[in-house]
Amino acid sequence: MTGFARHRRSGRVIAAFTGFEADLLRSLASQLVELLRNEAAVPQDARDPFEALMDFGGPTTEPEDPVLRRLFPTAYPGDEEAAAEFRRYTEGALRDGKAAAAATIIDALEEAGLPAELTEDGLMIDVELDEPTAETWLRSFTDLRLALATRLGIEDGDEAVWAALPDEDPRSQAHDIYEWIGYLQETLVDALTQR
Template identity: 80%
Template sequence: MSGFQRHRRSQQVIATFTGFEADLLRSLEAQLVELLRNEAAVPRDDVDPFEALMDFTGPTTEPDDPVLQRLFPTAYPDDEEAASEFRRYTEGGLRDGKAAAAVTVIETLEDAGLPPELTEDGLMIDVELDEPTAETWMRSFTDVRLALATRLEVEDGDEEYWESLPDDDPRAQAHEIYDWVGYLQETLVMALSKR
């Protein structure tokens, strides 16, 4: 995978993934969606859309999961009441937005030809993104990287630790995925900055 590039003629942001890479990315995004929706209220189809829009009965306490704490930090750490009110009015919409961004990545990969079950060796997936979709992917990459960094307990300046792990250590492999998503995000940012 060579990362994202801006196509000169169409101005689309493009990338080619191996089937394995595309499937790995789909899996990461699906896990993010599951995490975001697991603790959130399940949307109901029988509620009037306006009523749902005006429903501010969201969560008022910090999530238990450390990844969700990182994705939805407390807005007012020194004021519990203000933090609770802020969370109640914003967290539901933020969760929906993050889940929708992850679903966009999944759907784009599948629209590009990634089958529901990866069975082909040598499968290549070409992805072409317009600018708004590319920005959505970029936001979702941020969420995936935050989730991975939290689970792995990545800290600034700990590169030597990660490099010292043997290749067959599952933590080293997970850290390589974290670095890979970072690479994707970096090349996507660079591609978006070119006109």
């Protein structure tokens, strides 16, 4: 994988993934979609008929999962009522948007030829994205990195801790994936800023 680049003639954003890389990226995006869609959001009863009509019955409390708490932080930490109202009106749409962005990665990889079951060694997946789709991937990379950082407990300034882990430590391997997503994100930003 060489990262993302801007195609000179078409202006589209391109990348080539090995089959393993594409399958890993699809798996990460699938896990994110599953997490976003499976934790039950507890709606508040809407007493106002207009609110009931407009379906503003979203969750009013923080998600239980730490990754979801990181993806949907409390908007008003000092004001529980305002935070609950903000969450009720926004979290459902935000979850749907993040899940749709992750699904865009899955769809693009499969449209580029990634099979449902990866059985072939040496498979290369060439992805070509228009600018809006590339921007969607970029947003999803941010979500994937936040999810991985939360699960792993990565904090600013702890690079030495991660560098000291032996290669066979599963946390080291997961951290490598976190770094790889960061690399993809960085090259995608560079490609999008090229004209």
